[in-house]
Amino acid sequence: MPHHDLPTLLLVLAGILAATKLLGEAARRIGQPAVLGELLAGVLLGPSLLGVLDPAEPVIAGLGELGVIVLLFEIGLHTDLASILRVGGAAMTVAMVGVALPFGLGLLVLPLLGVTGLPAIVASAALTATSVGISARVLGDLGWLERAEGRIVLGAAVIDDVIGLIILSVVSGLVGGAALSFSGISLTTAIAVGFIVAAIALGRVVVPPLLRAARAIEMPGALGILGLAFAFALAALASVAGSATIIGAFAAGLVLYATPARHDMERATTAVGGVFVPIFFAHVGAAMDVRSLGQSQVLIVGGALVAVGIVGKFAAGFAPWWIRARKTLIGAAMVPRGEVGLIFAQMGLASGVLDAGLFSAVLLMVMATTFVAPPWLAALTRRDRLSPVPDREGGIDDLVAGPKSKG
Amino acid sequence: MPHHDLPTLLLVLAGILAATKLLGEAARRIGQPAVLGELLAGVLLGPSLLGVLDPAEPVIAGLGELGVIVLLFEIGLHTDLASILRVGGAAMTVAMVGVALPFGLGLLVLPLLGVTGLPAIVASAALTATSVGISARVLGDLGWLERAEGRIVLGAAVIDDVIGLIILSVVSGLVGGAALSFSGISLTTAIAVGFIVAAIALGRVVVPPLLRAARAIEMPGALGILGLAFAFALAALASVAGSATIIGAFAAGLVLYATPARHDMERATTAVGGVFVPIFFAHVGAAMDVRSLGQSQVLIVGGALVAVGIVGKFAAGFAPWWIRARKTLIGAAMVPRGEVGLIFAQMGLASGVLDAGLFSAVLLMVMATTFVAPPWLAALTRRDRLSPVPDREGGIDDLVAGPKSKG
Numbered sequence: 001m002p003h004h005d006l007p008t009l010l011l012v013l014a015g016i017l018a019a020t021k022l023l024g025e026a027a028r029r030i031g032q033p034a035v036l037g038e039l040l041a042g043v044l045l046g047p048s049l050l051g052v053l054d055p056a057e058p059v060i061a062g063l064g065e066l067g068v069i070v071l072l073f074e075i076g077l078h079t080d081l082a083s084i085l086r087v088g089g090a091a092m093t094v095a096m097v098g099v100a101l102p103f104g105l106g107l108l109v110l111p112l113l114g115v116t117g118l119p120a121i122v123a124s125a126a127l128t129a130t131s132v133g134i135s136a137r138v139l140g141d142l143g144w145l146e147r148a149e150g151r152i153v154l155g156a157a158v159i160d161d162v163i164g165l166i167i168l169s170v171v172s173g174l175v176g177g178a179a180l181s182f183s184g185i186s187l188t189t190a191i192a193v194g195f196i197v198a199a200i201a202l203g204r205v206v207v208p209p210l211l212r213a214a215r216a217i218e219m220p221g222a223l224g225i226l227g228l229a230f231a232f233a234l235a236a237l238a239s240v241a242g243s244a245t246i247i248g249a250f251a252a253g254l255v256l257y258a259t260p261a262r263h264d265m266e267r268a269t270t271a272v273g274g275v276f277v278p279i280f281f282a283h284v285g286a287a288m289d290v291r292s293l294g295q296s297q298v299l300i301v302g303g304a305l306v307a308v309g310i311v312g313k314f315a316a317g318f319a320p321w322w323i324r325a326r327k328t329l330i331g332a333a334m335v336p337r338g339e340v341g342l343i344f345a346q347m348g349l350a351s352g353v354l355d356a357g358l359f360s361a362v363l364l365m366v367m368a369t370t371f372v373a374p375p376w377l378a379a380l381t382r383r384d385r386l387s388p389v390p391d392r393e394g395g396i397d398d399l400v401a402g403p404k405s406k407g
Numbered sequence: 408m409p410h411h412d413l414p415t416l417l418l419v420l421a422g423i424l425a426a427t428k429l430l431g432e433a434a435r436r437i438g439q440p441a442v443l444g445e446l447l448a449g450v451l452l453g454p455s456l457l458g459v460l461d462p463a464e465p466v467i468a469g470l471g472e473l474g475v476i477v478l479l480f481e482i483g484l485h486t487d488l489a490s491i492l493r494v495g496g497a498a499m500t501v502a503m504v505g506v507a508l509p510f511g512l513g514l515l516v517l518p519l520l521g522v523t524g525l526p527a528i529v530a531s532a533a534l535t536a537t538s539v540g541i542s543a544r545v546l547g548d549l550g551w552l553e554r555a556e557g558r559i560v561l562g563a564a565v566i567d568d569v570i571g572l573i574i575l576s577v578v579s580g581l582v583g584g585a586a587l588s589f590s591g592i593s594l595t596t597a598i599a600v601g602f603i604v605a606a607i608a609l610g611r612v613v614v615p616p617l618l619r620a621a622r623a624i625e626m627p628g629a630l631g632i633l634g635l636a637f638a639f640a641l642a643a644l645a646s647v648a649g650s651a652t653i654i655g656a657f658a659a660g661l662v663l664y665a666t667p668a669r670h671d672m673e674r675a676t677t678a679v680g681g682v683f684v685p686i687f688f689a690h691v692g693a694a695m696d697v698r699s700l701g702q703s704q705v706l707i708v709g710g711a712l713v714a715v716g717i718v719g720k721f722a723a724g725f726a727p728w729w730i731r732a733r734k735t736l737i738g739a740a741m742v743p744r745g746e747v748g749l750i751f752a753q754m755g756l757a758s759g760v761l762d763a764g765l766f767s768a769v770l771l772m773v774m775a776t777t778f779v780a781p782p783w784l785a786a787l788t789r790r791d792r793l794s795p796v797p798d799r800e801g802g803i804d805d806l807v808a809g810p811k812s813k814g
Binding site for chain 2 (some may be wrong): 066233
């Protein structure tokens, strides 16, 4: 089928794949996680610098959307739910404080800079959700995903995404002129939490016989592709049920984690993710307009949002005072905002609540918090290597699951 | 980034991936190549039956376009150019006769059914190009790709695609009101042939140092992704140079075949192709409107095109009379039309040269020739297994390269 700009699309994809791999490797060589280079590749290729990557191009945008879904499925496939539940109290505390603190600080600080009313609410709401994708990828690159801190961060990021999505639907209602409704908020919450619980409960019953049937397919790689189809289907169902696609993809990974097919799924997902996931990160990077950094109002409001965003989430890392874990690491890992923050910014711009300047400031906050976390975490990890705190002692004993067998 | 119908897109993708794997396995179980099931999955999901797969959806269409490019790259990676050149005379003969015969027969038969002038030229031109993708996939599924017959078919299909694209650009000019120009035809030919030759010549010089640099990237899977980026870039360059994207992707595979990185590339491409390639086949299948098969004029004209299309290509298999190879197998493998035939049909419909009925007839020809080839080839191969003709004897000795080492 002819596509009027297929050659352009192909060149852009070739550029994204090559640039993310090259800058990802460059980042790795200077001791930073690869995701930093992949984001930078997006900024470089984006409309404000090279102008190669147009984030509005439907196929690139679609591949990026598939990328974050594949990423969350991958993360779910690596997530031992039992050990996250064991850190459930700590994760819930980090998530709640990490939503309330930045949101409250934003509503406090923004009026001092002349931003009030609905714009202040939308901009503050964009501060609430940690990017599961970026945090998990950075922690994974640094080898922290399977430790207590990693699981607390992952659990908290998933929970605050759910809270963020609830706030998003409430704020959408406000933007549309609706009044706050307690029953509306409760319903949105119940759906997101209920979806994951229902997926896992049903998955225990439905998935094993499906897997046995799928194993009869002898074509190489078929099992992994069917796993991906399952993730896409659950992502769609989550969205239709009134939650977010990434919640569904994550739930699909959680369900398959407990099955013997996990390693086949991991292999297929990693290979496919090698193409889709860098497109997602480059797509996020390309959303940053570096020229807006020249406007003083954007810099002041953006700087305030960055400060509030970093302080609020970092402080949240210390909220579960009773656990013995590296709280600096938890706090720093909670800092990067991503998908949900960008959705807030875009919804605000499209509805006219955010003007171009405030939109840029929110984007600046999303990007700066994302850029600051990887080197910060890498530095914390490096220092950590010099004086390691033992993983299994005293109060965190019950936070640490047994060693996982990796394929 | 929000996508107004992301859940729909995800459900459709899940449906395509699951249906192609299940029907592909079903086809395999009854002794047919998997591609037949994947095409049937597309027909089933397409607008005229279940209405799940809309071929016009931009992201699905884009994934399908990427699928055929990944497929041609994969085919190039498996193509030993030296052994294709050794069958060059035979392949060229099959290609030339396989273009001239169906084209001429079409122009002869269509006027008898009331189709004359430009519509007859466009419909006949759609008969000229064998689908490299489908033929190679079928031959690969049956294990024929590395034998003399497979290489002749592959070479002839590549050559007649080039010829088909030349005819396409000439016919586009006619549709646009231009006069036939010898210099225009020569230029189009020179570009397509020149691109492959230039890519291989330049590739010998440029690719080895690039590969040595790429090998320094230690991230797992990076080499395969960079290979894919190379294929996308060459596909775009081929299109910009005035040829077809699939010519560029195929050339990229040919260039990398001769390098030590081939096996890494094959692994990555096969994994990524496991997602993209079935989407291409399903997308082709979904283009068939089964309801149009109820109209007698569509059935009569379509039936005539099918007959002419099968007879013309099958006869072309016998054109290289001097070789000792299974000419029935060559002829049958040349029968399926695909990408280029569909492009003709779409161009004809969009420009108003083909009415809806003639468009359906051309589509019927593309689908029927595609559907008839796999079982036909499977039957020929099965019979062959009972009385195998030795591969290395007499005149075909020089057609058969040494056994290839497979990773």
